[in-house]
Amino acid sequence: MTKKIIRSKSPNTFTELPDDWIIICRCEEITKGEIRRAVYEGMSTPNEIKRYLRAGMGLCQGQTCSHLIRFIVARELGIPALEVPAPTSRAPARPVEMGVLANDGLKLQAVVN
Amino acid sequence: MCSASVSDSASDEENIMRIQNHPILKQFEKGKAVSFYFDGRILEGFEDEPIAVALKANGVMVHRYTSRDRKPRGIFCAIGRCTDCVMIVDGKPNVRTCITPLREGMKIETQYGVSKEDQVK
């Protein structure tokens, strides 16, 4: 079951950090500062960060950055990283061409139908 | 298959980067020597080794420039996961060069964003 999160506007203003411009999501070139700001603006889970910024949504499917994002979200929310859910895993596990998918082993059956 | 030996014509870079005699593994099994094109230049490598390995042996480090910040990228994970090393191979963009085998006459090009030329400039 999804963990309960209470979300209301932060009483503080957003503070920038000197290392905010370090790239976290290498594929989509999303920086630590952009992720921190998204958390400040209410994105509270890696899935929401992903949908809002495309961080972790690139060609590599978040294999490099997803755990980095979890740590950043945890630190910004002041909760243990354990409590930040991992982003959803989705097929295909590796990029696959549309033409290859279209010719999958069930194609013949599909044509008959 | 023949064992890797770098011909006299190989670049100095190639002599430095290719391991000639490994204390444990000795010689590396390689396919036949082939030529390929990198941004129009003719380079040498071995058939079936990953494109990225052949480029590395020739001292090529930059595989692409990113879409947003136009920053250089090269080999990072070398096992097909991170997708940092993608290039345009025989006209097709986003090819993971670290797991795509080299073939004779392949045309490898630096990738800019998702395209050949830097369309932003």
Added chain:
Amino acid sequence: MNTYDVIIAGGGVIGCATAYYLSKSGVKVLLLERDEIGVGGSSRNGGGVRQSARDLREMPLAMYAVQNLWPTLSDELGADVEYCQGGNLRLAKTPEHIAFLEKMVAAGKSAGLKLEMISGDEVRRLCPYLSDLVIGASYCPTDGHGNPMRTTLAFYRKARELGVLFITGEEVTSLKVKNGKIAGVCTRTETYYADRVLVASGYGSRAIAASAGIDLPMTKVLLEALVTEAQPKMFEQMLGTAAADFYGHQTSHGSFIFGGSSGYENHEYEKTRRETKSFTASSICRGILGYFPGLSSVNVIRTWAGFVDEMCDHVPVIGKADEVPGLYLACGFSGHGYGISPAVGKTLAALIEKDEYLLPLDALRYDRFVPRI
């Protein structure tokens, strides 16, 4: 302290949009969501912002949204919702398709929509990558597409900034009714009080409304979509087909978002899992490549599935549930709620706050389902 002016059950695009429009006038709103923000149909649709091929009962909402809300939505919310008014092409490959589309075009025109049939060559002038098998299409130049995930989160972000309290991971299990009127909602552990409650929980709305004795005849259908790697800009239209074998668009990021079906969506086993099926992505790809053979070597990088709340007549219920004063319903969007979401949110906000009808909702009443015989 658990008392609010309005409680919204459901943190999808409809709930978040309504929360935003209510918060603009300072209404104290609580929004409860059982999962995260925007995980239902709101993050599982093709992103079409379309008036064409709409049921006429929804048309006022669709046209109002396109004319008055979508063009300025990114500026208003302070976040790019990637709205692109690139037009909508509904493609035909057979004379039967053409006949089907002509009927649809006539209906749209009758509602005042700029909509026309165009030839195969005209289609390829607009989108040169389409196959020669396409012999014609309906074309609505004022339609387009946006990014549904960004839109939902942008509504959420702005509403939160304006003071709406959001609690996620908190499932509304029933409505609290006192003296025949709405008094609040119950979750597994808490009761929250308000004399106005909007239920916008997708298929989950059915169980919630039932707790107040109202049954909404809908079902849930698993729909799947996929996204590709980014490609150079190719076309900006929203695409659909008369055969309904795929739909989608190219995003501003360069990736393609395509949806489609395998044909077995209505017969899901147990209907609980949101996971993709092993064969649907292939089926969608076959659909796409039948129109776009050139996309064959483009990589799919992700697929996903989600339940769509399918109303029995494919048109949502939006508005007051008169028999339980204080209860408002917005559900059963049947897979095409995203495009009208700003208009639905704004209309509901006016209705809930001021009891005013910005747009007519009569045809979308909850009690329209009468026995056939």
Added chain:
Amino acid sequence: MERYDLIVIGAGPAGLSAAIEAASAGMSVVVYDENSRPGGQLFKQIHKFFGSREHKAKERGFRIGEKLLAEANDLGVKVMLSSTVLGVYENREITVMTASQVNHVKASSIIIATGASENMLPFKGWTLPGVIGAGAAQTMMNLHGVRPGKRVLMIGSGNVGLVVGYQIMQAGCTLAAVVDASPTIGGYGVHAAKIARTGLPFYTSHTIKEAHGSDRVEAATIVEVDKSWNPVPGSEKRIEIDTICIAVGLKPMSQLAAMAGCVMEENPLKGGVVPVCDEFGETSLAGVFVAGDVAGIEEASSAMIQGKIAGAASALRMGCISEDIFKSKCTEYRRSLEQLREGMFAHKNRGKPKESTDEGFKLSQSLLQRGFVADVEISHYPGVPPAEKRARGIVPVIECTQNIPCDPCQDACRKGCIKVGTTITKLPEIDAAVECTGCGMCVVSCPGQAIFLINECVEGDFANVSIPYEFHPLPNKGDKGIALSRSGEYLGEAEVISVVTSRASDETSMLTMRVCGELSMKARFFRAN
């Protein structure tokens, strides 16, 4: 639809072991692996494994891989390479892509053995070409024979960082330094020691601040960190290198299990997000098992045993083995597994202060912090014979000072001079009563390269020191050079008096050098002039 009794995803140590176990119970088994070579990471592991004989200790990883593959083939296991499993779906169905063909395959059981992926460390410049994962370095140099760089900086001193750092030197590159933010070296002391004695510095309590360069890495700046991991201003050091190798841990590659719908948990002891599973590796989905690093980060040796357990469980599920046989197999496998899960580096002991060994010997803090045992500390350990014993003739000196699961040394000595006992994490002891023949089998067998032969009874004021040697070029008898200390410092002149490479030693040579007599307990590395 194509159907098997068992689908194994991943042809690494866990996957191949599972397949062998299941196939030997008569099951039809297919193994898919996305790589063009089987063995998972085994083929990049050119070092000798730890453990006991039953764990294939003192064998090099790639040879273990070759053996497992041959065994699987003999049993009729279908090993499909360059075959990427794209998804795991309901009813134990997978989609797999082989050579641009996607197929749907089903099985009664699925064992997910997809291993691990590397953790990463973001810092300024980490996207520059020349910043690579440790796995990338291994892939390039050990699989493809190309050096990852000319001068390499290693970030991370866990076993991966240490082993790969050593392999980088074996590949003929210069290793510039090993950096770790923790105040102590994370991996086995013996792995650190074999790097330290070549003269390489360890920077513990340091982290990387920046990679410099415009189109490729040209240098790095490292910085000291305080106890709260904050950089200490003014402590920056610039190191000229062309490659930065990141080895900051592994995480389970559990995406396929999550995709399949297994109940997942975040478990820091297991290195990340793993499927919840029972003692046989079965997840919340009946018939879907996990084995190896995907179930929790450990070593290849334990992955092999976990694979066997999951393979046996899938066989039981099919009715291919009886409950009794299953129980007796599992008891044996679990005993073997438990042996590997002991010692000061075991998961259960993570975070505990490292002060003394199980036997009560004080641990070398110098080893933990700088990678070498200090001269004054070395005589404390039971593998180091006292001066009286050394004065009588040739003796082994075992500089194994931490409790790690490993015992090949006690099998190596035919005279029974070295004892570890049945608890394989115990420190080896020298039996002072047994006379050493100087055969050197212990020197070349020790996976940690921590055993030396010392002969102080040679003519003149000299001593002979025999060391394990695994670099190219191999020095020849008569070569002159220098002797280096455990910390890699110059000690004095040395002459090679013999170099022995035997078939049994699998490319580890024993190099004997003649040094000044007083250096017998100090000289631990030879460098040719």
